[in-house]
Each structure stands twice: as structure tokens, then as C-alpha cells.
Amino acid sequence: MSQGTLFGQKQIRTVPLRALIKHFNLDIDFVTNEDPAFKKSFPIGKIPGFIGPKGFKLHEVIAISIYFINLADPQSKLLGKNAKEYAEVLKWLSLTNSELLPHIAAVFKPLTGAAPYNKKAVDESAAYVESVIQVYEARLANYTFLVGERLTYADIFSAALLIRGFGHIFGAEWRKAHPNTFRWFNTVIQNKILHDIVGDYTYIEKPVEFVPPKKEKKQQPAAAKKEAAPKKAKAVEEEEEKPVEEPKAKHPLELLPRISLEEWKRVYSNEDTRAKAIPWFWENQYKPEEFSLWKVDYKYNDELTLTFMSNNLVGGFFNRLSASTKYLFGTLVVYGENNNNGITGFFLVRGQDFAPAFDVAPDWESYAYTKLDGEDAETRKFINNMLAWDEPVEVNGEKREIADGKVFK
Numbered sequence: 001m002s003q004g005t006l007f008g009q010k011q012i013r014t015v016p017l018r019a020l021i022k023h024f025n026l027d028i029d030f031v032t033n034e035d036p037a038f039k040k041s042f043p044i045g046k047i048p049g050f051i052g053p054k055g056f057k058l059h060e061v062i063a064i065s066i067y068f069i070n071l072a073d074p075q076s077k078l079l080g081k082n083a084k085e086y087a088e089v090l091k092w093l094s095l096t097n098s099e100l101l102p103h104i105a106a107v108f109k110p111l112t113g114a115a116p117y118n119k120k121a122v123d124e125s126a127a128y129v130e131s132v133i134q135v136y137e138a139r140l141a142n143y144t145f146l147v148g149e150r151l152t153y154a155d156i157f158s159a160a161l162l163i164r165g166f167g168h169i170f171g172a173e174w175r176k177a178h179p180n181t182f183r184w185f186n187t188v189i190q191n192k193i194l195h196d197i198v199g200d201y202t203y204i205e206k207p208v209e210f211v212p213p214k215k216e217k218k219q220q221p222a223a224a225k226k227e228a229a230p231k232k233a234k235a236v237e238e239e240e241e242k243p244v245e246e247p248k249a250k251h252p253l254e255l256l257p258r259i260s261l262e263e264w265k266r267v268y269s270n271e272d273t274r275a276k277a278i279p280w281f282w283e284n285q286y287k288p289e290e291f292s293l294w295k296v297d298y299k300y301n302d303e304l305t306l307t308f309m310s311n312n313l314v315g316g317f318f319n320r321l322s323a324s325t326k327y328l329f330g331t332l333v334v335y336g337e338n339n340n341n342g343i344t345g346f347f348l349v350r351g352q353d354f355a356p357a358f359d360v361a362p363d364w365e366s367y368a369y370t371k372l373d374g375e376d377a378e379t380r381k382f383i384n385n386m387l388a389w390d391e392p393v394e395v396n397g398e399k400r401e402i403a404d405g406k407v408f409k
């Protein structure tokens, strides 16, 4: 049975909700707010509105969000992992929804001509946006995400609504002055949950500038005619135009010389690992001037339970790393047994820094990265085993059997 209907069009507050529907595969239709059912059920006419089974109705984006998440998974860590984190998630949702977004709109709408322009009011709103953003800057100076150490709905929701800021007023200079918020936004916007709805994100170079509306000049009948055009529905009026699209800057790793990883990936998949692939790797693939080697260890091994779940965790991490397929090859194995296991492995990374290749995955900081010396015999022994998985792994002086593993290629 259908789980309900969400009403809206392209309004920004529908973005995080559509992301939840997709992520949790909820059976909820997304229907235009022009629909008579919306008009009848929501007299204030604000978007989003939701109608569930048996006439259950909700408005207010935060309430609808919490309902969707609980409907899909009452244990979801997207709402934090305890009462304190849950309250913190709500704090950020409220701050972004009530303080940030309306004031961002109060800056760019007058600039784009969507609302009357008054320089003093725009400047005041811009100053207020700045003071609120400093709350995000401060938190994100020491943490990857807004709540706890993992991605929560606070991140998804806030990044989604901040598209209005990044789409109109947070140009290159702003991003330089707010490195923490930018780094966080860039991470969250690429997370699959949002990427599925928003797609590849492109940044603006410069904020929108105020252009006095032509209609003030009396001699322009075309503009005057436009002014007299019939008004759109109120809620649609609220919707902002698409952000200016500019070509995406080249990924820093694209600027480096290239030895393809493709051939190695083919060799590793097709050839006998010990006899052919491993010698090929050291001879043809590992060029220290172009690649670096990293030991990668999961930081929270004591939280792992069943080995197959640890392996799923690795699978999820690899999925989220997929934007870096061209720059990485690696394997992570799960060693040990149920309720006593850990994750370790190695990666070959284009360039000498691991961060630009890994930071596409929102959970990249759940792993520790240690640079390896490819000339060292012990290192080679470890990597060879991470390719062959035919010997136990040594962890803190103890030999542990490999239970499972995944190859990132």
C-alpha cells in the first residue's frame, strides 16, 4: 500500500525529503502542489505538505523528515545514535531551516529581482547569514560532520538547503573564507543520498549582483507588459531559478601525469595472483613518483560485530569512493571472527596525498591512513598478502585469519 503523497515542485525544502524517499525506497509519490488535494488540505499553502494513509496530514519540513526516517527505519543512525545526538540533529535542522535559509533568501532574492531591492535590508541579512554560518564554521573546524563522527540527517538537510547559498551568493571568495563549511558541503553534496537527487554539483564563481530592473525605465513596453503578466501560484513564486552552471574545475589529481590503473586492474582480475599479478604490480604499476601506497585501517574495530556486516561496511565505503575509481586501487580485508574482527588493507593512490582521492566518501575519516614505503620488504609482504589473501594478517603481533574482503577497482 502506498505510504503517502508529498506535495511540492522544485522548492528547496523538498530536496532532502525526496532524498529520503529515494534512499529508503519509500513508496511515497511526489505530486505538484497545484493538485487540488494540496490546496484543500493545506490552507497556508506552504511547501512541503504530506498526506499519508487514513488522512494523516503533515506540514513543516522537519516534522515530515522525522516521520519519513522513522517510517523507514526507527533505528536509523541518521537521527543520531542517542538522545543527545538526536537533539543535536534537531538543533541543526531548526537552525538551517529557520535562521539560515530565510536569510539567505533575503539576500539573493532582491539581487535576482525576485523580491524588492533595499540595499540596507540586503546588507543586514548578509551580515546575519555570516554570523549564523560562523556557528557551522566553528563546529566543522574540528569535526567532519555536524553531529557525532558520522553523517546524519543534519548534514543531508543542511547541505540540501544550503544549495540556495552556494547557488547564488557563496562564490569562490566566500568559499575560501569559509573553508570548513565548504569542505563539509562539498563532501555531503556528493554523498549518494543527495547526489541521487541533485546530481553533479557545480559551483558559481561570483555571487549574483544586483541589476536594477528594466521595468523602471518607462520607455520599455515589453518589460511593462511582463510586469502585468498573471501571477503564478504563491508557492511557485517562492521558487528560485536554477543556479548558474559553470564548467567544473579539473580534479587536482587529473593534473598529474598518468599511468593508467586500467591495465593493472585487468591483470589482477585475470592472471594468477602470486605467479603473475603481484610481480606485474611491482614492476609495471607501482611508480613511486606517480603513486603512493597507504595502509588503511578502520578506526572503530571494537564496534564491529558480525564479519559479514564488517564486509558490508567496506562495500558501502567502496561505493561511496566510486568517484575516485580512476585514482585508486586497493583491497580491504576483514580479519578475525564474529564479535572479534577488524578491517585493514592497502591502497595504491595517484599522487602523494591520500586525502583528495578519499574525501569523496563521507565516511573516509572513519579510516586511518598510514603511508607505506614500497621499497620495504615487510611492506611488500603485507601488500602481497592483501592482494592474495592466502596468509593470516599480523595485527599487533598476532596472526589473524582473513574472513572476508573486498577489492576496490
Ligand SMILES: N[C@@H](CCC(=O)N[C@@H](CS)C(=O)NCC(=O)O)C(=O)O
Binding pocket: 011, 012, 013, 014, 045, 046, 047, 048, 059, 060, 061, 062, 097, 234, 235, 236, 238
Ligand atoms: N515552516 C515551513 C516553511 C515552508 C516554506 O516557507 N516553504 C516555501 C517553499 S521552500 C513556501 O512554500 N513558500 C511559499 C509561500 O511563502 O507562500 C517549513 O519549515 O516547512
